[in-house]
Amino acid sequence: MISGIILYAVATIYLVISFIKDKTKTKNALLRSWKMFRNVLPDLLAIMLFVGLVLTLLTPSFISSIIGEQSGLLGIFYSTILGSIALIPSFIVFPLGRTLIQNGAALPQVAVLMSTLMSVGFATLSMEQKTFGRSFAYARNASAIIMSLLFALIIWVVMA
Amino acid sequence: MIKLKRYWFFFVLLIGLLVITFINQTMGLKAVQLTGKSILDMLLLLPPIFILVGLLDQWVKKESLIRYMGEKSGIYGILFTLLLATVAAGPLYIAFPIAVLLLKKGASVRYIVFFLGAWSTVKLPVLLYEFTSFGTKFTLIHISFGLVFYYLTGLLFEKIYDQKKMLKNDITMDA
Incomplete structure (x- = not known):
């Protein structure tokens, strides 16, 4: 799961830099991220359950x-x-x-x-x-x- | 506000799971375990990706992205797209929101198709597994054929699909 750690490190670094440079932009960016997440969540949960069922069989x-x-x-x-x-x-x-x-x-x-x-x-x-x-x-x-x-x-x- | 209607497919599958569990408990349990594990994996992987996409959306200017991935970006477009796709981690569906953002910022359809293709063919973290499990020859055939194929597909799709028409569903907005 090294790629996961790298991903979190990179995201955190950019988030901090962005926050120092412009607070409003950073807030907007996070708001966007949240909306994206909320929009894909119903599909993703269904996908995961579907795949779980298929792989069981x-x-x-x-x-x-x-x-x-x-x-x-x-x-x-x-x-x-x-x-x-x-x-x-x-x-x-x-x-x-x-x-x-x-x-x-x-x-x-x-x-x-x-x-x-x-x-x-x-x-x-x-x-x-x-x-x-x-x-x-x-x-x-x-x-x-x-x-x-x-x-x-x-x-x-x-x-x- | 949670729109329950959007979860209908999930609930249908949930009922399916209950039926399976009712018939065979061991299988039901296994399905719950597998599903739980992939949901956990996904919830770990998604936040940093979406944060990066959100930041990219706010900070990257359209003009600069057009230079790197626009219609006239040439060899830079290929290299830049390849770089973006190969360093990424995670399954293909994570690439969808990223691809839409790139498209919105002016990337041409050709590089979007190439991006999705490269994402599903070459990923540096996964390359190691392919190499150790199947050897050099297999890996090289897979990568080189895959990349050439998806670039050509990109050229074809560019003629069929219009960049602006594809953007009518912006998932960063409220549905």
């Missing part, structure tokens, strides 16, 4: 069993769906991927899973829609799925 051994060496395109399909629905902290994604490989999952399938986990979010789609508009949110997620599939294809050709 999916265990690493279950995932490995459906995206094994013989799973082929169907395995890629499962990985894409799983990765798009679930949402886990990014520093857990790669160690999880490794665990899946050790449990018998195939590399291209795991590559899709990890890539979509980090870039595609069905759970966050409603929040993304409210932020950027519907069309952009859908298009961005679609592009992330395409990226993940192409990435898996490259990995398949080069490394598998």
Whole structure:
């Protein structure tokens, strides 16, 4: 959690500098921050609960069993769906991927899973829609799925 | 004033959780633990990010951001965007409010798409995990392909989406 500590340190330093330079601006900035937080909180709580439920139902051994060496395109399909629905902290994604490989999952399938986990979010789609508009949110997620599939294809050709 | 209507999805899921707990207590407990942990993680990570975004909003002038991330910023735009995205921590949804602020300050759609793409592909703190878990070759393919792909996507999206139209939902304002 070193990045968290750095983040807090940086935020505190800038906040102090800002406060010394201009109290009104700092107050406005914090007011903005609070409003942002309040606006995203309902979505975030729902996202967290949704992900908690999904991850309860999916265990690493279950995932490995459906995206094994013989799973082929169907395995890629499962990985894409799983990765798009679930949402886990990014520093857990790669160690999880490794665990899946050790449990018998195939590399291209795991590559899709990890890539979509980090870039595609069905759970966050409603929040993304409210932020950027519907069309952009859908298009961005679609592009992330395409990226993940192409990435898996490259990995398949080069490394598998 | 808390608008309960905005929490409807949360309550639907909560009912789902209760049903699961009713059927299988162990599973319900596990779901509560997982959810509680991610809510805690989020509450730890969000305050400094939102404070920084709030400060950025007040202090950074539109003209200077246009110079770094505007339509004519060229190679600086790429480097600046990459720097912003790679040093950041946290899941992609944290990047949304940051991206909107950048857009509001005059960043072009191309760099916003690139920013979101880079955020989900390359992050310095996470890079270490990728490197140790999957090796150099895998990591390099992932990063280089991802960045090129999202830059090209940015070029495409820039032609489709209008910067001003995308800003009608300003989440720093009251909904």
